[in-house]
Amino acid sequence: MSVPSRSESPQQVLQRVFGYDAFHGEQAEIIEYVCAGGDALVLMPTGGGKSLCYQIPALVRPGVGVVISPLIALMQDQVDALQALGVRAGFLNSTQDFGQRRDTEQALLAGQLDLLYLAPERLRVPATLELLDRAEIALFAIDEAHCVSQWGHDFRPDYLQLSGLHQRWPQVPRIALTATATAATRAEIAARLDLGRARHFVASFDRPNINYRIVPKDNPRKQLLELITGEHDGDCGIVYCLSRASVEDTADFLSRQGIPALPYHAGLDSGTRADHQSRFLREDRMIMVATIAFGMGIDKPDVRFVAHLDLPKSVEGYYQETGRAGRDGLPSTAWLAYGLPDVVQQRKLINNSEGDAARKRQLSAHLDAMLALCETVQCRRSQLLAYFGEQTGPCGNCDTCLQPAETWDGTVAAQKVLSCVYRLHQRRQHFGAGHITDILAGRSTPKIEQFGHQQLSVFGVGDDLDPVQWRAVIRQLLAQGYLAVESDHGTLGLTESSRAVLFDGAEVKLRRDPERRRPRTAPKQARAQVELPAEAAPVFERLRAWRAGLAKEQGVPAYVIFHDATLRQIATEQPVDLADLGRINGVGEAKLARYGEQLLAALTA
Structure with missing residues (x-):
């Protein structure tokens, strides 16, 4: 394989090296801008071709493209993929021995590398900076740039010192890339990376091949099993859980059902994590059950579904995690099981989190946006994209489009719940959703008899709804801010908004949860892509x-x-x-x- 000619155009490199005839979307404009020496901040969805936006300029411009990536465990695979294309790529990180690092450094100084991958912490090592001073650098690419956001879900402190790249190498163009950022996060990235003069390129966040579905949680592992066996039998997928214990239990459950599944979380030793990640990337039909510690930068193109058994903390996190499905553009599923315990748990986590009041308000705002997405009766994709500032119409490929949700006047039901909480507080008593549901349903449980709650005026006033429906009402009152989680025990309290419903007759609209049934399949035009x-x-x-x-x-x-x-x-x-x-x-x-x-x-x- 001949060394790529630096006189080639981006289009020629695209065809010769990568085997494609045309760029997509804004790729061509971004690449031309960076090739000309401009700084760029690029927002492009997972699977949208971000990597070409720095790989091709690195092959066109003189010198080596230095890629800053937090993904040490994936650098070998990234380099293998480039080398398979005939690109001279290497990396420097803590997994290498002295001989491997020396060989890579010598190749760099000899001009024998087109791309060099570095972890951000390497740039705190003076020897690394001195090494780069001796090389000809074509560009700096800062991948997963949202890691610089201190309010974000993937914050990495080492990213904060990357603003020094411009100070030390002011003539070298920089391109920062991410798949997930609101306008506020984008501004934070630009400020923290000293990209004030960078041109911003914001592609559509839409992933039309992904079918978004959020279902009421009811025996979630059984629901997950139905999803896999009914729609994704033999497919690769990722299942996200909030806790390490849930990850282990879910992976074990799937394995006992004859479905190949592996756990991944920070509690496993590094060797086990690396082995499980390697098996997921290399084996067909493998399912990874993981905490959010897994997935960033995973280039596996044939992940057919991403499932969440617990509520994500933010829309940004949800979007990034679901974006790991269908990188190849073929139909894929983003599925989330969501219920009352999720809301209570996330509210408790925020209440108990470290940080000042401003930090907790920010976390609450993230959660409120996620809850709004879960409870919407409108097109989910439209609401998801609107969060990132993109306006679209109904998509026809989400659950609320394929099975339109209904709303109902839940004012009276809300008043019953809030009145029950109010009466309990008058007695200086605080209880969770289960006990409140029992009171409304008029159930004579030992706890109700112990506290004499059968004497309350609200005892038995809720026999018009069943316990599942009352839990849905309470869930939505929590989501809409009419109820609050008070303590570690999940007890419920009133909010400033409660008074308007209890005493001023404010109307409360609620979403009617659909009956459990297998959803309709995606439109024929989407299915045709895999047939x-x-x-x-x-x-x-x-x-x-x-x-x-x-x-x-x-x-x-x-x-x-x-x-x-x-x-x-x-x-x-x-x-x-x-x-x-x-x-x-x-x-x-x-x-x-x-x-x-x-x-x-x-x-x-």
């Missing part, structure tokens, strides 16, 4: 088997060799020679030379 012509399906499976053998032999993830989307196109078009094969998307010069003959042989086997 192959009858004659192509067995060819596709044969190509996947060929790819799996090569990936195992080389010790790399299968997608490093070819993405599913590329194999689907090959199976459908069935090229007859290398020239035909070279016209397939994702077949660049290096991969054509390395795999072309083998692939054509596999086609005719």
Whole structure:
């Protein structure tokens, strides 16, 4: 493979190295701007092609592109993927021994690297700064730039010192990239990274291939099992849980059902985490059950579903986590089971969190936005995109579009709940949702008899709704701010807004939870993307088997060799020679030379 010519245009590099004919969206404009030496702040959804926005300028401009990434565990895979394309890439991080670091440093100084990946903490080491001083630097790319946000869900303190890049190398262009940022977060990124003069490129946040669904929580593991066996049997997926114990229990539950699943959380030793991550990336049909510690920068393109068994803390976190599904553009599912305990738990976490009142208000605002998304009767995708400042109409590919939700006048029901809490407080007694539901339903439990609550005027006034419906009412009153979580025990209290409902007759609109039933499938046009012509399906499976053998032999993830989307196109078009094969998307010069003959042989086997 010849060394890439620095006289090539971005379009030529795209075709020769990456095997694509055209840029998408704003890619071309971003790349031209950075190639010309401009600083850029890029917001682009996961799977939208952010990496090309710095990889191609690094190949076009003289010198080496230095990529700052927090993802030490994934650097080897990122470098493997680039090397498979014929790109001279390397990394420096704490996983290397002295000899490996020396070889990479020598390659850098000899001008034999196109891209060098560094963890942000490496830039606190004077020797690293001195090494970069001796190299010709094409650009600095700051990946996962939202990690600089101190209000964010992935804050990394080492990112705060990256503003020093501009001070030390003022002539080197910088490009900061993220998939998740509101306008406020974007401003914070620009300020903290000294990108005040950078041009902002904000692509659409829409991921139309993802079907968003939020369901009432009712035996969530059973619901998860139904999702997997009914809609994603044999697919790769990620399941997010809030606690380490829940991660372990859920992974064990799925494994006992014959579904390959692995746990991932910060309580596991680093070797186990690395092994589980490696298996997830390299094995088909594997499900990772994880806390939010897993997933950032995962390039696996064929994750068909992301499921949440617990409520995310913010819309930003939810969007980023669900964005790990369907990076290849094929139909995928974002599924969340949500219930009253989630609201109570998240409110308690905020009440008990460290930080001042401003910090707690910020956390509450994040949670309020997430609860609004869960409780909306409008298009979920529209509400999700509106959070990031993007206005759209109904999408036709979320649960509220496919099964429109109903609202009902919940004023009287709200007054009953709030009145019950008020009466208990008059007795200086504080209880949780379960006990309040029992009082309204008129159930003579031992606790009710112990406290004499059958004497309350509200005892039995709620026999018009069943306990499940009352829990839904209480959940929505918490979400709308008419109730508050008071203590670690989850007891409920009134708020300033409660008075308007109790005494002033303010109307309360509530969402009617749908009956549990399997949702309609995504629109036909979305399903058509994963369906192959009858004659192509067995060819596709044969190509996947060929790819799996090569990936195992080389010790790399299968997608490093070819993405599913590329194999689907090959199976459908069935090229007859290398020239035909070279016209397939994702077949660049290096991969054509390395795999072309083998692939054509596999086609005719």
